Every structure is written in C-alpha cells, then in structure tokens.
Amino acid sequence: MRSRAGCAAAITLALMPGALTAQETQRPLSAIEWLDRADGPLSALPGLGARAAISEPPVAGAVSIPDIETTALAAATSGAVGLLPTSVTGLPASLWAQSDAADLAALWRRAGAEPPPAIAALYHTLLLAEAEPPHGAEGAYLRTRVQMLRQFGAVEPARELLARAGPEAPGLFSAWFDLALLSGAETEACTALQSAPGLLNDDAARIYCAALTGDWPTAALLYDTGAALGTLRGTEARLLEYFLDPELAEESEPPIPSASPSPLEFRLFEAIGAALPTRSLPLAFAMADLRGTVGWKAEIEAAERLTRAGALAPGRLLGLYTRQKPSASGGVWDRARAIQDLDAALTRRDSDAAGKALRTAWRLMQDGGLEMVFAQLFAGRLDTSALPEALNDLTFRLALQTPDYEAAAARAPDTRAARLLAGLAKGRPDPALADSPTETMIAEAFAAAPSRAPDHAALIDAGRLGEAILSAALQFDRADGDPGEMASALGTLRAVGLEDTARRAALQALILGQTS
Template sequence: MRAGLALWLALGTGVAQAQSPLSAIDWLSDSVTAPDLGRTAPGMAPVQPLSPITVTPLGAASADAVGLLPAGVAGLPRNLWGAGDSAAIAAAIRAEQVDTLPAAQALLTTVLLAELDPPTGETREGEILMARIDKLLDIGALDQAQALVERAGPTHPALFRRWFDIALLTGQEDRACAAMRATPGIAPTFPARIFCLARGGDWNAAALTLETARVLGYVTEDEDALLSRFLDPALAEDSAPLPAPARPSPLIYRMREAIGEPLPSAMLPLAFARADLRRTAGWKARIAAAERLARRGVLGPNQLLGIWTERKPAASGGLWDRVEALQAVDVALLSGKPRAVARALPRAWSEMERAGLEVPFAELYGARLARMKLDGAAAALAFRIGLLSSDYRAVARAHDPANAEEAFLAGLALGQVADLPPRDALATALKDGFAARDLPPAQARLIREHRRGEALLAALDLITGGARGDLGDVTAALAIFRHMGLEDTARQTALQLMLLERRG
C-alpha cells in the first residue's frame, strides 16, 4: 500500500503527537479529592470509591446503559455487549486507536454514544461508562462527552472531574464552579477551590485559601507560582514567564490564559483544541482547531465551513492557502458555472489532501459536484469526491464509469464487486472482504460467546492495522462489519481505503 494513507493517518494526530498522545486520564485536572490521591484536606468530605463488582437487579437502571443515541437509531442491537465482562469491554474501548479512517471513527463514536444494555457477565458499575467518556475526551468530542456525563449525573467525583474539565475547555467555568459549590460530597482540591473563589469574585477568600494550602503542603511549588500570579495581576506582569508545564491540565491551561501566558493548543491533546473554538480566540487559531476536530469527525462539516468562510484571508501560505482555495470553490459552486468549478476544484482538493480533510470537504460538496455537468479530469475528480461523502450510493448510481477503476469504485459503493476484476492487492483484499463467508477465528469465537461488541471493537482495530498496510486485516474487518449488518461502514471503509491513498 502506498504511503499516502499512512500520511493521512499521521495528520490526524496533529503536530504534538511526535510522541504517544496522552490519554484523557493523564491530563485531567486534579480538581476533586479522591481516595487514591491521599490529599483529603481537613474539613473536606471524603469521597466514595467506585463501586465494587455488583449484580444489578432486573429492572434497575445502570450507569453503563446511559447513552445519547437509542440503539435502533445507532443501528446497533441493544444487547451488543451480551455476555461480556465490563473490565474486558472497558479495556477494549480504552485501547481503541484514535488515528484511524473516518468511517471507523464514526462507528466508534456511535458505539460510545449508544444506549446499550450493560453486559451480563462480571460487572463493575459505571466502568464502561467511564471508558466511553474518556475515549470521547481522547478524540476531542467534548460536547458529546459533556452531554453523556450530564445524562448520567456528575455526582460521583470521577464523573464530576471530567465534567469540570470539559466546562473549563468550553468556556463554561463559572457554571462548573457553581456546580462544585452546590454539589454535596464533591470536595474540591485547593487549586480548584482557589480558582473558583477567584472566578466568583471572592479574591480575599481565594488568597487566604492559598496561604492555608501552602502551610498544609497541599499545593506544589509550580501550583503555588501559577496561583499566586492568577490572584495577583501585578505579580504576573513583573515576574519572568513561568516554564511550560510538561502535562498541563485544563485548569492550568485556563489559568495560564488568564495571566497572559497562554499555551498553544496545537501542542496539547486534541480536547484542548475545543478551547480555541471560542470567539475570544483569533481566526487562525480557530481555523487550526476546527480542522483538527473535523479530522476526527467530532466537528460537523458545516461548522468547519462557517469558520473557513468567516472572512477573506489577509495572508498567504499554510492554512491561508487552503482557506483561499476553499472559498474559491465555494464561490464557483454558488455561481453554478461548471468551468469556474473545474478551474477551482483541483487546487482546493490538493489542499484538502495535504491537510487530511478530504471527507469533510466531500460531505460539504460531494453531492453538489456530482450533479454538475463537468467533463474530463474535473468529472473524474468530482466522482471520487462524491464517493467519499455520505451520498456515495447515489453518486455511484448516477455515474457512467469511464474505466475499469471507476467501475470497481462504483461496485464498492453498491456492494457489487463479485464480477469485477481487482487491479491491485488492495482491491483484491477489499473484494475478498465482500465475498468472505467465514470470520476470523478470534472474532467468530466472541460472536459465538454472545460478545458481539468486543468483536466489533476488534474489527475497528483490524481496519486501522489494515489501513497501515496489513491487507489481511482489511479483509477480516470488512467481513465482520458485514456479518454484523454494518453494510454502510463496510462500503465507506472500502472506498476510503481506495481513495484516501491516492496521493500523487
């Protein structure tokens, strides 16, 4: 397989991911006390640990069943987890890679948001819910994670900790502080308490709390330095800049922003990009953040378009060239003139390829391009773009293939490749996946044991490995998707494997 798709996958991790990206648990703020922290201060209410393994009575609600999408709407059976154990399912969710194909990303997000019955095996209440929330945070889906936490009720310290950080990154810190004050049993750590007192205007109480924390040893030297500047703007102005923290939390991120020493979100985990969507951020920062989130499928194409087209770029190079090319295509399409579209499209598509934003672009324009009377190279490009959109089937039906390659692509879109000759090893692997009758032994065993959800998560892993060159994994993953009735995912995955690798 060519290097193009590997480049596309690498783009999804962003500039900061030269090393392994931090998981959500590594960058959450130390905002509430918990038994494992050993930092419960005098006068703070102790918190309860996660519940031990329990059996939930029939008819009782389970935190793990909380979701935002009814199973039928999500296209999944309610008993997807079946006879699995919560620990194994949670571990599989946490292990899912975030830099994968858009179709696999979309399916993973659907699984994370679906209302599914808890497994019937050995269960620790809330374990799957926590893993789902953390994975949503890993992929930058803060709005979805916030809605899921609120549906469950952020009354447990572990849930509240995540809800608090989401609020910090989405500009709702005052709401988070109010909830912290109003929630019995949530004992804030000193940095969080000081932050919230200051946000509420009680600067004297905040300063006194910081002094108490120093005496009791409940703040580190780095926390003390940051909190002191946060409480005293004059000190922040007169002091040398603080060193950049190795693992900033959302609480540190917001306080650094407040003292005029902001941290660039591009060098931080994806969830921090959400903070740059606020109107207080500059346009360039908002564009960069929107593009990072759109690659993961957690920012809608129309939201991305709205940010791309806010104004005319005043500079050139880098993302400004991409914005200019995108706006040129947008204007050409609005004009309805095929020649104007044919002139603007190749440059815009090249920019989208360079940035790994082909699928959001296709969702915005694929169906419209397919309806235009384009000729030659422009028509061929419009066909490929249309196949990367959710209208891929209609695009395939309406197109008269110009060659064997286009015929094979149309066959993938329609699930009809049995009689079409594959032209390379990847096409052969895809064709085998659509023809497969038997499943890989490991996933077949999981399905026999009524653990379909774990088999599905395994298929997502396989497709990610397949996208990086293991064609046997491609065949296996497609077979599993189709066996489980996920035909759309199978077809879109196949098309993306064919089309996203096609880089000059």
C-alpha cells in the same frame, strides 16, 4: 425469561431474504450524523423515530444482527446512559452486558489516534450508544467511554453523557469538571463545586472556583492554607498565585508549562494572559479555541483538527473558512482562500471558475488530510455535467465518500478503477478488476458471503456482540495497509449487519490511497 447466559447460547445469525441495497433500508444514525444535527435535546431532533435494526443488508441477501432477548434499561443505572438510544443506533441494549469493563478498557486503548473516517464514526456510535454496562466496578466503563470521547475530541458529547449519568456520582465529577473547563462552561462547573465542595478533593480547583465566582477571601484563605500545608506546589501553585494577584502576574514571567497541562492549568495560563497554543496539546484542547478567544488562523487550525477526527461538523469548518479574507499565504490561509474561491464559483454557477478552483482546493485539502471533509462539503454541490470531462474521476470519487455513495456508482467513468469502486459501492465488486493485493482482498471480501473472523465469532457466540464489533473496528483501524487484516475485519462487520460501515471503510481505504 431466558437468562443472559441462555441468551448468549441462543445467538444465531440468520439470512434475510430479498435483494435490497445497503441504502434501501434505513441505516442506523451514526454519532457523527447526530453531532451534525444536535442543536438541542435528542428528543427534540426531527426525524428520529423508530428505526430499523442494526442490519444494513448487502445486495444479494442480508445478514441480520444476532437476535438477543433484552429487557428495558433501568433509568437509574448510570452506566447504561447514552446519547443515542437503541431506536437510533439499531444496536441492542445488551451490547456490552456479557463483557468485562477492564477488557473493554484495554481494547479501547488500542484505538488509533486518527482512525479511518468510517471507523471513527463507528467508534463514536459505540461510545454514545445507550446500553447495559459490562461487568465491573460501578461506572468503570462509563469512565472509559468518556475518556475515549475526550481523546477523540468529542468534548461536548462526553460532557452531556456525564450530565445524564449525574456528575455528582462518585468518580465522575472530576471528569465532568475537566470537560467543562475545555468547553468554556467553567462558571457552571464552579457553581456546582461551590455548592458541594466535597465533590472534588482538589484544592487548586476549589481556589480557582472560589475566585471565579467572586469569593476572593475564601480563595485567598484556601491558597494560603494549601501553600502552608504543601498541598499546592510547582506550576499549579505559581499559576494560582498569579491568578489571585494580577499585578504580580504582570510583573513576572509566566511559569513554564508542564509537558501535559491539565484543563485547569490550561485555563489558568489563559486567565493570566499567557494562553497556551493548542496545536501541540491533545485534541480535546482544540475545543477551547472555538470560543472566539483566539485569532482566526488558530480557530481554523483547531477546527481542522477536530473535523478531521470527526468531532466537529464540516459545516462549522466551512463557516470559518469563509468568514473573512485571508491576510497572508501558505497553509491554512491558502486552504481558506481556495475554499472561498470554490464556494463563490459554485454559488454564481461559473463552471469554468469552479473547475479551476476545484483542482486547487482539492490539492490543498489533500495536503491538510481533509479529503473526506472536502467531499462532505462539496460533492453534492458539483454539477458534473458542466465541469470539464478531465474532472469526472475526481468528482466521482468525491461522491463515493458521501452517504449517497451507492447512487454515485451509476455515474462511474469508464475506467478499470472506477468500475471496481462502483461495484464496491453497490456491494458487488468484481475481483477481476482488482489491480493490487489490497483491491483483490477487499473485492473478495465482498464477493463472498459475509463471514465472521474466528476470534470475533467466538465473542459473538458468547453474547459479547459489542466487543466483537469493537475488535473488528480495531482490526481495520490498525491494519496499516495489511489487506488480510482489512478483509477479516470487513467480513465480521458485514456478518453482524454493519454493511454500510464496511462499504464506507472499504471505499475510503481504496479512494484515499488512489485519488490524485
């Protein structure tokens, strides 16, 4: 069997024959799609049998992923754990094997707070993919993956990742405990800590858990000891004091929250009746508002944040929008009312009402930065033949933001911009139709044969495929409208076989900047 170094030296990119479209092959299932379907263990999900490799071929000849010889993942290797096996993602098990954990952590820190939807989906897939860990300290890259998932609001997948790795492993329990608090699983976390106190060297957590599980004498003893020794101080100490003495909490003003409250502080504020609003807290805290403990408006706001980031299925947001009648106007209330009006008009097949509601709902969802979410919810329900012709361009662009973008290309209106987008959806954009530097560079990136950017090519040739994919994704994420940066990133994504991701990212870059 070849060594890893030998495998890296032997990596090649080979053209696949045939003229297949990007969607005639079975695309790898993105993490976002898995989240949409995850109602139980991954093995129980229907339709997740063997899948094609990562390559997602363009129209005029496909590019396969580097053919790397791999070995089976060792079940005991916690760093290799993932929620998406290679049969689902199409990514090789050696994705990170030749990289360094510290280098990857530095790369991940460059990810934008609100990446483009296609890039966000790729990030989730990379973070949840089952693959051999990179070089570095045991569990180092797993901790990076969990940290990034939490940053993106994907609390439950991060928690499940740690559960599969074994949260009792050194350095993992603290992260699992925090995620449990954010997701409302504090009883499970505290039961685990009570059973093995040595898992977490945190007096505040031990006091909280002792009280939560009904062991008030131990909680009081730990609190008195910590206060005497000075291991409890500041906001956390006052919160615990109020938590253990509800009468004192009722008589006193709650402490001022710290600038960056921990999940434990967040839950303690909630426990003493002074819950913190999550809108100004990191995205992961928004998950706490989906437990039915806050008002409808706060639930919708949290769901919008999470759905916008790709951490929550759009259907969950639709369910919240339509749960009851808005009691006020402005912002969230207007969006909920508009979505209800559109949903009702489509349900009763009232084309006139649907056309009017579509315009209003689209404008309001744009204001909320929820264009992609809106497309995913409604593009498939719109009967374009029954809607006013003036809405053809909007419905076309909505359809291009769905997984069926390639089929939607056949319904392009007869305009320059629409023809360009239709060509891009098919992987054959005509550069002559471009009308801006961005359109030109993107069209040329697809008109030419897939080409790896030099920096990315060096990584691929060294066997660091995952690092190359991540670098290309980051380049597109951080392009800030720079056509050259976007084109370079698209070239690499296409060259390693991520044609579908490249097309979606390019379509989103053009559509979200053009649609009105």
